[in-house]
Amino acid sequence: MIHYEGRVFRPPSEAYSLIVQVTIGCSHNKCTFCDMYKEKRFRVRPLEEVKADFDEARRMYRRVDRIFLADGDALMCRAEHMAEVLRYIKKLFPECERVTSYGSPKSVLVKTPEELKMLHELGLEMIYLGLESGNDEVLRRINKGETADEIVRAGLMVKEAGMKLSVTCIAGLGSTELSEAHAIDTARALSRMKPEYIGLLTLLFELETPLMRDWQEGRFYLMNPVEIAAETLILLEHIDCEGSIFRANHASNYVNLAGTLNRDREAMCSRLRQALDGKIKFRSEAFRAR
Ligand code: SF4
Numbered sequence: 001m002i003h004y005e006g007r008v009f010r011p012p013s014e015a016y017s018l019i020v021q022v023t024i025g026c027s028h029n030k031c032t033f034c035d036m037y038k039e040k041r042f043r044v045r046p047l048e049e050v051k052a053d054f055d056e057a058r059r060m061y062r063r064v065d066r067i068f069l070a071d072g073d074a075l076m077c078r079a080e081h082m083a084e085v086l087r088y089i090k091k092l093f094p095e096c097e098r099v100t101s102y103g104s105p106k107s108v109l110v111k112t113p114e115e116l117k118m119l120h121e122l123g124l125e126m127i128y129l130g131l132e133s134g135n136d137e138v139l140r141r142i143n144k145g146e147t148a149d150e151i152v153r154a155g156l157m158v159k160e161a162g163m164k165l166s167v168t169c170i171a172g173l174g175s176t177e178l179s180e181a182h183a184i185d186t187a188r189a190l191s192r193m194k195p196e197y198i199g200l201l202t203l204l205f206e207l208e209t210p211l212m213r214d215w216q217e218g219r220f221y222l223m224n225p226v227e228i229a230a231e232t233l234i235l236l237e238h239i240d241c242e243g244s245i246f247r248a249n250h251a252s253n254y255v256n257l258a259g260t261l262n263r264d265r266e267a268m269c270s271r272l273r274q275a276l277d278g279k280i281k282f283r284s285e286a287f288r289a290r
Pocket residue numbers: 026027028029030031034035036037072104130144
């Protein structure tokens with residue numbers, strides 16, 4: 001059996017990937033909206049354990065096309081540690097077409113451009129980076145631990161190393177008070193990075209987090225579907241990301257949107273306007289999930 005510690009998360013696009021934990025948890029683990037790794041203390045798994053999981057996967061699967069390296073911040077391990085993992089994957093799974101991982105801004109920024117390039121050459125194809133918001137006040141309030149500029153710099157380093165970049169942001173994170181600034185600054189940060197993929201989720205509470213407690217105790221207002229649609233419209237009206245694939249078709253979103261920027265921007269804006277006019281139904285709360 002492959003060894004998994006605690007709950008394991010992966011981006012929707014890694015649904016059919018082999019997942020192996022290179023690290024446990026998230027090195028930051030302090031974002032107020034996030035419940036993903038709260039029960040874990042961050043650590044880098046010893047190489048022997050990681051290799052044993054890959055050996056087991058080789059015995060279990062005849063063909064492995066994609067591999068996702070978990071947990072929340074797999075790239076936080078030293079470059080040489082990650083390089084050894086990637087060399088082992090190359091040796092064991094020559095058929096594997098794509099290796100990806102989450103990468104916090106810090107995990108990218110502490111590496112040199114040469115190290116990132118080496119990891120790409122060894123097979124690391126894409127990094128999933130959480131921007132959450134391009135607005136520094138929103139980032140401060142959610143305790144992201146990074147400024148928008150730092151996150152953009154990390155994204156640009158990933159791209160300069162030759163890797164693809166997938167960036168996630170979250171509608172509703174600034175509540176109504178910061179909604180417009182959140183939308184415009186997020187559009188600006190995305191436009192600077194021009195990631196290959198942009199995923200827009202919508203804030204949703206499931207398990208207890210500090211932000212959920214703020215909401216329950218009246219300190220945080222959770223935006224309704226109309227307000228979220230209006231915010232998303234502002235974001236799309238300000239974005240300039242030629243060629244980026246934009247998706248807001250996650251179970252947390254009230255209105256499904258998918259298209260290639262900038263070509264499909266107007267069609268997506270028009271869908272949001274229709275939702276605001278009541279011509280498209282919002283996803284009901286009962287069907288929303290993270
Ligand atoms: S960096 Fe990502 S995984 Fe870590 S606490 Fe923040 S949102 Fe959660």
